Amino acid sequence: NAGVTQTPKFRILKIGQSMTLQCTQDMNHNYMYWYRQDPGMGLKLIYYSVGAGITDKGEVPNGYNVSRSTTEDFPLRLELAAPSQTSVYFCASSYGQGASNQPQHFGDGTRLSIL
Amino acid sequence: DAKTTQPPSMDCAEGRAANLPCNHSTISGNEYVYWYRQIHSQGPQYIIHGLKNNETNEMASLIITEDRKSSTLILPHATLRDTAVYYCIVRVAGTSGSRLTFGEGTQLTVNP
Numbered sequence A: 001n002a003g004v005t006q007t008p009k010f011r012i013l014k015i016g017q018s019m020t021l022q023c024t025q026d027m028n029h030n031y032m033y034w035y036r037q038d039p040g041m042g043l044k045l046i047y048y049s050v051g052a053g054i055t056d057k058g059e060v061p062n063g064y065n066v067s068r069s070t071t072e073d074f075p076l077r078l079e080l081a082a083p084s085q086t087s088v089y090f091c092a093s094s095y096g097q098g099a100s101n102q103p104q105h106f107g108d109g110t111r112l113s114i115l
Numbered sequence B: 001d002a003k004t005t006q007p008p009s010m011d012c013a014e015g016r017a018a019n020l021p022c023n024h025s026t027i028s029g030n031e032y033v034y035w036y037r038q039i040h041s042q043g044p045q046y047i048i049h050g051l052k053n054n055e056t057n058e059m060a061s062l063i064i065t066e067d068r069k070s071s072t073l074i075l076p077h078a079t080l081r082d083t084a085v086y087y088c089i090v091r092v093a094g095t096s097g098s099r100l101t102f103g104e105g106t107q108l109t110v111n112p
Helices: none
Strands: A004-007 A010-013 A019-025 A031-037 A043-051 A054-057 A064-066 A076-078 A087-094 A110-114 B009-013 B018-023 B031-038 B045-050 B061-064 B070-075 B084-092 B106-111
Touching (some): A004 A087, B018 B084, B018 B106, B045 B061, B070 B084
Parallel strands (some): A010 A110
Antiparallel strands (some): A004 A019, A031 A087, A043 A054, B031 B045, B084 B106
């Protein structure tokens, strides 16, 4: 069972570079999420999507962009990498409809260092 | 989302049951209790959730008190691979766009 797959697992960027973190899920979930987790801290929501073509900001969206052209894929783009974006990034997905209580399922993360 | 309180750490012997408590005294009637865990360097893993009835799946059991102000996650036969940080989260159903708020959690260490 693939579940939520994130690539790459590790990446080092220089300040000012850009990159795209990939996330794909094979569970036909309509909701997808991007979180970041700084060392010793909890998860912070960056962006989320309730379906293809629909995205919305979370609590820390600055410096990031997302798109959702298909149900399966939810890439996260960093346009001008900054040291403050050094973190572990987790993608998650869930099935939601109406008053859904379905849990979120997470990928194994992308560890990103900006130097 | 209601605030939750968990002990910072617990130890358990391998093969024994691990009982992880969570207090959520301000829980509302439409809020579910979810449990996740995070093994070092991995993504959070969903374990179980419930509203007011006790729940059991292949991983664990969830016991929710009648007044819903506290709950206990039970790992019936803990193994070394169950060593992780366990998070109790209270959340309203249907809040599809809301983030999961992971508090401090409980560091469970399973000892051989």
